[in-house]
Amino acid sequence: MSDKQAGRGRSVSKLPASGDEESQVRSQDGDIYTSIYTAIVEHYIAPGTKLPEDALADSFHVSRTIIRKVLSNLAHDGLVTSAPKRGARVAQPTVEEAKEVFEARRILEVATIPLIADMMTERDIKRLRKQVQEQKKAELAQDPRRAIRLSGQFHKALIAIIGNTRLNEFLRNLISRSSLIIAVYGSTKGDTRSCQDHDNLLDLFEANKTDECARWMEDHLRDVEATLDFGTNTVEALDFAQVFGEIQARGAD
Amino acid sequence: MSDKQAGRGRSVSKLPASGDEESQVRSQDGDIYTSIYTAIVEHYIAPGTKLPEDALADSFHVSRTIIRKVLSNLAHDGLVTSAPKRGARVAQPTVEEAKEVFEARRILEVATIPLIADMMTERDIKRLRKQVQEQKKAELAQDPRRAIRLSGQFHKALIAIIGNTRLNEFLRNLISRSSLIIAVYGSTKGDTRSCQDHDNLLDLFEANKTDECARWMEDHLRDVEATLDFGTNTVEALDFAQVFGEIQARGAD
DNA sequence: GTAAATATTGTTGTATACAAACAAGCGTGC
DNA sequence: GCACGCTTGTTTGTATACAACAATATTTAC
Numbered sequence: 319m320s321d322k323q324a325g326r327g328r329s330v331s332k333l334p335a336s337g338d339e340e341s342q343v344r345s346q347d348g349d350i351y352t353s354i355y356t357a358i359v360e361h362y363i364a365p366g367t368k369l370p371e372d373a374l375a376d377s378f379h380v381s382r383t384i385i386r387k388v389l390s391n392l393a394h395d396g397l398v399t400s401a402p403k404r405g406a407r408v409a410q411p412t413v414e415e416a417k418e419v420f421e422a423r424r425i426l427e428v429a430t431i432p433l434i435a436d437m438m439t440e441r442d443i444k445r446l447r448k449q450v451q452e453q454k455k456a457e458l459a460q461d462p463r464r465a466i467r468l469s470g471q472f473h474k475a476l477i478a479i480i481g482n483t484r485l486n487e488f489l490r491n492l493i494s495r496s497s498l499i500i501a502v503y504g505s506t507k508g509d510t511r512s513c514q515d516h517d518n519l520l521d522l523f524e525a526n527k528t529d530e531c532a533r534w535m536e537d538h539l540r541d542v543e544a545t546l547d548f549g550t551n552t553v554e555a556l557d558f559a560q561v562f563g564e565i566q567a568r569g570a571d
Numbered sequence: 572m573s574d575k576q577a578g579r580g581r582s583v584s585k586l587p588a589s590g591d592e593e594s595q596v597r598s599q600d601g602d603i604y605t606s607i608y609t610a611i612v613e614h615y616i617a618p619g620t621k622l623p624e625d626a627l628a629d630s631f632h633v634s635r636t637i638i639r640k641v642l643s644n645l646a647h648d649g650l651v652t653s654a655p656k657r658g659a660r661v662a663q664p665t666v667e668e669a670k671e672v673f674e675a676r677r678i679l680e681v682a683t684i685p686l687i688a689d690m691m692t693e694r695d696i697k698r699l700r701k702q703v704q705e706q707k708k709a710e711l712a713q714d715p716r717r718a719i720r721l722s723g724q725f726h727k728a729l730i731a732i733i734g735n736t737r738l739n740e741f742l743r744n745l746i747s748r749s750s751l752i753i754a755v756y757g758s759t760k761g762d763t764r765s766c767q768d769h770d771n772l773l774d775l776f777e778a779n780k781t782d783e784c785a786r787w788m789e790d791h792l793r794d795v796e797a798t799l800d801f802g803t804n805t806v807e808a809l810d811f812a813q814v815f816g817e818i819q820a821r822g823a824d
Numbered sequence: 825g826t827a828a829a830t831a832t833t834g835t836t837g838t839a840t841a842c843a844a845a846c847a848a849g850c851g852t853g854c
Numbered sequence: 855g856c857a858c859g860c861t862t863g864t865t866t867g868t869a870t871a872c873a874a875c876a877a878t879a880t881t882t883a884c
Binding site for chain 2: 864865866867
Binding site: 634 | 837838839840844845846847
């Protein structure tokens with residue numbers, strides 16, 4: 319697949335029909351992180367869902383020690399909140415947080431446009447085009463999870479052109495949070511337009527219209543934010559046990 | 572009984588800092604993080620210094636469990652690196668990392684200038700002026716640690732005007748890393764100029780010359796980066812035990 | 825029957841114990 | 855004399871035990 323995972327990011331493509339490699343006794347640490355991370359970011363577990371250490375430890379056949387570390391990392395990413403003595407839950411971003419995240423994305427992704435335009439090569443364009451195609455396919459196939467993920471990957475791939483790990487990680491963080499925000503405030507309609515949008519951006523890049531690229535990005539992010547409905551937060555906490563059952567279909571013993 | 576390497580071993584629990592037997596019930600988690608964080612950022616412990624869990628646990632009179640969590644957080648902040656099975660050390664940023672950090676700062680701090688100018692009030696200016704005065708004083712008093720910290724606080728205070736937690740935390744991260752970078756590649760001279768610079772920026776803000784503010788910030792950060800000497804990395808790992816005594820008294824920002 | 829107080833259960837925070845891995849010191853063999 | 859392997863010691867990774875706290879259920883008083 320994509321041979322160019324920018325930065326040392328953890329590959330998020332583990333979930334659907336996972337290509338089963340023999341990853342059993344290998345570093346259990348990162349795999350568990352990835353599982354829960356993916357489960358949250360791709361809306362397999364709803365915001366607000368409790369994440370008890372014991373249950374998770376049982377699910378993944380490790381001790382609470384490991385789960386604790388993973389949850390701590392996820393908390394640092396802002397995907398779970400952990401109140402001092404009452405455990406961890408999948409984070410429920412407030413409206414203020416949501417607006418902050420999108421404001422930060424606007425600032426970052428607009429400001430980096432000139433640099434991106436400067437360093438972008440033909441191959442980059444080609445790769446991005448292909449990615450947009452994939453996204454389009456996913457949307458036609460009614461696979462919103464995959465579509466959202468690919469949309470995020472597009473933005474990540476864009477900034478990855480600069481090759482700055484700090485920026486990559488910051489945007490990765492913002493995009494994870496965006497996923498969560500969409501889970502809480504997202505409307506179920508009208509997001510299919512973004513695919514067209516991404517194609518338009520590439521056109522502008524190819525035409526060397528950098529200023530218009532910047533304006534486009536600003537508008538695009540505002541559009542996405544505008545599709546959110548800050549009145550309704552659809553929360554339906556479902557049991558996570560079955561979820562991780564699906565995720566790692568192979569039970570250890 | 573051959574004498575082994577100094578700075579290791581179990582005899583570190585001699586710290587005067589925690590001679591109080593009663594205060595160890597309260598300050599568990601966050602204070603320890605702050606202590607080590609401050610120690611690193613303010614150059615009390617040199618990059619590359621080993622941070623053995625046992626020794627730290629003894630120093631702070633807690634178990635390795637706590638230390639482990641703290642080190643994990645610090646690793647996430649990029650202030651310590653932890654190789655899989657050979658422990659944690661104070662991070663030694665490479666030249667590439669250093670350049671990435673400063674590039675990220677340029678992008679972020681320049682891009683936010685318009686927003687800052689937009690939201691800045693008289694009181695903000697007054698507060699910032701006072702802070703610059705403090706910094707000037709520290710520099711005259713030959714207190715480079717304090718001067719560096721105040722310089723960082725100035726930049727943080729600037730972006731804090733926007734009131735966006737994401738941006739605040741990102742810049743905080745970049746600034747911590749900058750401190751580390753200065754510890755490794757910093758020249759001992761010529762940093763006193765930054766104080767004047769900060770005053771100049773405030774003048775521009777007051778004159779509503781936003782564009783010039785942006786250009787100023789760009790130049791300023793490039794100047795700071797230019798004072799670095801990427802050839803010499805002065806590493807002198809000193810014992811951290813005595814260090815925490817001095818620090819624990821005051822908290823960090 | 826309701827509400828307050830108490831008992832019980834369950835979950836998290838911290839410490840400690842044990843096992844595995846790395847590093848180094850020592851000795852033997854060539 | 856040098857190199858290789860064994861052994862010892864130190865340090866990290868993981869699991870488990872125990873204690874403290876929160877939440878819930880139950881009992882009792884009015």
